[in-house]
Amino acid sequence: MKQCVTREFRAKLTDEQKILCWKTFGNKRFTWNHLLDQYIQYGKANNWEVKYNNYASLLAANPFLKESDSTALNNVAEELYKACKLLFPQGRTPNFKQKGKDRRSYTSNCINNNIRFEEGVGGLNYLIMPKLKRVRIIKHRDIPADGKIKRATIKETAGGNFYIAVVFEIETEEPNYKDAPTGFMEALDYSMPKLFVSYFGTFDVTPEDLRWYYDIEEKLAKEQRKLNRMKPGSKNYYEQLHVIGKLHEHAANRRKDFLHKLSRKMADYYDVIVVETLDLQEMGKRGVREDGKFYCYGKRISDNAFGMFCRFLAYKLRDQNNKLRDQNKYLVKTPKTFASTQLCSNCGYKNAAAKDVSVRKWTCPICGEHHDRDKNSCNNLLKEGRNIINRWTSGDSSFELTPDGVLSEKKPHSKIKRR
Template identity: 45%
Template sequence: MAQVKVIKCLQFRIYPDAAQQVLIWKTFGCCRWMWNHLLDERIKSNKVLDGVKFKNTTPAHFKKIPENSFLKEVDALALANEQLNVNRACSKCFAKGKTPKFRAKRNERRSYTTNAVNNNIELIHIRDTENYLKLPKLRLVKIIRHRNIPDGAVLKHVTVKETASGKFFAALTYEVMQEEVQPVTEFKDVESFDYNMRDLVVSASGRYDIQAEDIHWYRKMEQKLAKEERRLSHMEYGSNHYRKQKHRVGAIHEKIANRRNDFLHNLSRDVADEFDAVAVEDINLHGMAQALNFGKSIHDNGFGRFRGFLAYKLKAQGKALVKVSWNFPSTQRCSVCHHINSKVKDLSVREWVCPSCGALHNRDKNACANLKQEAINYLNRWANGDSTLILTPEGVLSVKKPHLLKGGE
C-alpha cells in the first residue's frame, strides 16, 4: 500500500523557569513589534506603488538599526516566521481590497513559531519523569511527555504559547509517513444529526441524543466568571494583583473550553468509529448568532466545533461528512410521504401530523430522518459523478456554491 506524508501536531505542557519566561515574553513582544512595522511598510508600499510588488524588508534590516538591538535577544526564526505571516496576510487581504490589522499590546498574541534547523530543537529524555525540550535561545525547558512521538517522524517546527491562565505549552509539528487511507465505497451505516439549540443535537438512531444537563458549560460557570471579572475591573491595570486576577479569569474560561472540547471529542470519536457517513445541516451559525440574538447559546453548545471534529475524524478513516444544503426543508417535509407542510415553520410546533399520509412526527426526529435520506441521495449522486457536488480537502461532501458551478448548472 502506498505511503503518504501526513502532518501531525502534538501539544505538550512545558514549565519554563523565571528567566525563560521573561525571554518568552520578550519574544512575544518582538514578534508583535515586527508584525506592526512590517505591516506598516507593506501598506505604504502597496499604496505608493499601486499594486506593484512591495519592498521586501526583512527582520535583518531592522536589526541593523542601533535602537533595535533588543531584536537580537530573541530567536531569529521567530521573527522570520512573523515576516512570512505578514506576507501571507497582505497577499490575502490586498487581493480583496482590505488591510490586515495592527496588533495592540493589550490584545497581544501570546505565541511564536520557530523552525527545526540543524538540530536546534530536540527532545531530550532523561527518565520517565524527567524530559526536556531544547529550544533556540531558551536552551532546555522542562516538558511533560504524555504521548509518544510516532516512529520515523521528522520535526518541522514548534509553536510556543502562553494561555490566558498563565500556562505554557509547546505544539510540536511532525511530518509522518503512513499508509494511505482507502475511501469507503459502501455507506451501509449512515447517521444524521439535527441541530437543537437547547440539547445540542438530536440523532436519527436515538443513541446520540444529548440532554441539556450534559452541556451548557458556559452557563454553569457564568456566575462564578462574572464574580471574578468584577474583581478584575476594580484592580489597577498592569499591577501584580491585576495580572494574577486576570489569570484566574483566564483559568475559568479555559476550564469551560476544556470541558466543551472533551465532551465534543468523545462524542465525535464514538460517532466516527461507528458509522460510514454522517449527515448534518449546513446552517449558518454565525448568522443565527447575530440575527436572532442567540449568540451566547449558539457559541456555548459548540455545534460548529462538533462538525469540525467529525469532519477530520471521518476523513482519517476514509469516511465522509455530508453537509445538506441549508435550504433543504428537513423540518417541513414528511419523512414518510415527502409532503411539504409549511405550517411547521413556527418553532413552537414540536409535533405535527402529516395532512397527506397522517403520520405523527416529532419535529427533530423527522428532520433527522429527512437529513439521513438526503445524505444517502448525495452519496449516490457523488458515486455516479454528479458535478454539482464537491468533496472538500477536509472530507466534507456538499453542494457546490453558485459561483463554482460552470455555465449555471
C-alpha cells in the same frame, strides 16, 4: 500521500524560559506593526503594490530582535506579506497588533533538527526548541514513529499555562473510496439545548451535561466586578486577569474533554455521520422571536460548541489509526439549501410553515404523516447523506472530500474585489 498531524503537549517552562517567550511575543508584535507601516507607506506611493519586505531590515536599528528565534519573526513577515497581498487589492489593510489583545503565541520552523524530542532522567520528557533549549513537556500521547517535525507553535493561555503544538509530516496510503457504506450511519440535527438530536438516539445528551459556561457564570461575574475596581495596568489588575482567564480556561477544558470523549465514541461506532451545514455565528447574532419577544441565544450556541464537535468528529472518522476502521468513514455535510426541517420524510412534501422554530410538530397535508420536528429532520438528513455518498462515489464532481475529512458540496471560488 503526505499528511500533517499535530500533537499538543503541556509545557513546564522555567522562569527564564517564560521571560524569553514573553519577549518573543513582544518582538513578534513589534515586527508586525513596523513592517505593516512600511507596506502601507509603500502601497500609498506605488498604487498599492505589494513588495516583499524581510524583517532583517529591522535588525540593524533594533538589535533586541536577535533575542528571539529568527524563524518565528520570519514567519511573521511571511504571514503579513500574504495578508497584504490579499487585502490591498480589496481596498483594505491588515490591523495593527495591540499589546494585551493580540494572540500570545509564535511558531518556530524545524531546520537542521533544531526541534526534536529528548528523553530525560526518571521518565521526564523534553522538547528541544530554538532559544529555549530544553523544555520540559507532559507527553501524554505517543508521537508518530516515522513522522518528520515541520514546526512547533508555543502559546500561552489566558490562565498562564503554556502549550506546544508540534506538526509532523507522515506518509499515509491513499484511502480507497470506491464503495459506499450501507450500514452504521447516523444523522445529527442541531439542537440548541441538547447539542444535537440523532436519528437512533444512542449517544444523545441532556442539557444538564452542557452547562460549562453557566456553571462558572456567577463566580465569573464576581471576579469581573473585582477587576473593575482595580487600576488598569497595575500588578493587581494583571493578577486578576489571570484569575478570570483560569475560570474561562477551566470551562473550555471541560467542554473539550466532553466533546472529545463523545466524538471518539461515535467515531468508533458509526461509519458515516451526517450533519447539516449551519452558520452558527450568524445564528448567534440574529436570535429568534417567540411569543412577541426577541431572544438572542449567542451564549448558548457558543457554549455547546456544535461546530467544534463536528471538527472533532471529522478528524476522528478520518484517522487512519482507528482500530475499528474496517470501512471508509466520513462526516457528510448537506448543502445549505437543503431544507431538512420543512420536508416530509415520508412523501417529500415541503411545508414552508415548518421553517419557524416554534413549530415543533406538524402533520403532512399530502400523506397525513405526523412529524416531530427534530426526528423528521434526522430522517431527511439520513436520506440526503446516502444520496450524497452515492452521487460522489459514482463520479459526481459537485462534491469533494476536504483534507479535514468532510464530504460536502464544492465551494465556489470567491472573487477578489479590486480597488
